[in-house]
Amino acid sequence: MQHVVIVIHLMLVLGLIGAVLLQRSEGGGLGIGSSGGFMSSRGTANVLTRATAIIAGCFFATSLILSIIAGLDRKPGTLLQGSPVTSPQVPGVPSAPIGAPTNNLLDSLRQQSEPPAPSGPQAPRSQ
Numbered sequence: 001m002q003h004v005v006i007v008i009h010l011m012l013v014l015g016l017i018g019a020v021l022l023q024r025s026e027g028g029g030l031g032i033g034s035s036g037g038f039m040s041s042r043g044t045a046n047v048l049t050r051a052t053a054i055i056a057g058c059f060f061a062t063s064l065i066l067s068i069i070a071g072l073d074r075k076p077g078t079l080l081q082g083s084p085v086t087s088p089q090v091p092g093v094p095s096a097p098i099g100a101p102t103n104n105l106l107d108s109l110r111q112q113s114e115p116p117a118p119s120g121p122q123a124p125r126s127q
């Protein structure tokens with residue numbers, strides 16, 4: 001289902017780009033060109049203008065559908081409870097046994113935040 005919507009979405013993107021590029025430039029962005037003002041003789045009921053609006057609406061709809069589909073598989077959970085912390089494997093260092101208890105995120109952060117023991121004389125620091 002999601003793949004079909006993505007393919008439709010990409011076709012709408014290409015169609016929207018093409019419809020915008022095919023429209024006649026009024027030169028208003030650079031201060032050059034038409035003397036017709038905001039509402040020129042081109043008219044607002046142009047076929048390309050309507051096609052651009054319809055394609056943009058469909059693009060918006062497929063964007064919403066894709067975001068809804070992406071949210072369906074999301075499971076509620078928290079970052080702080082019970083997620084096993086995995087550390088990168090270092091060659092030559094054995095990993096923890098499978099049945100060993102895992103620390104949660106707060107415990108691992110506490111262990112990392114402890115300052116290392118001084119290895120020699122250090123300059124005094126203001127606090």
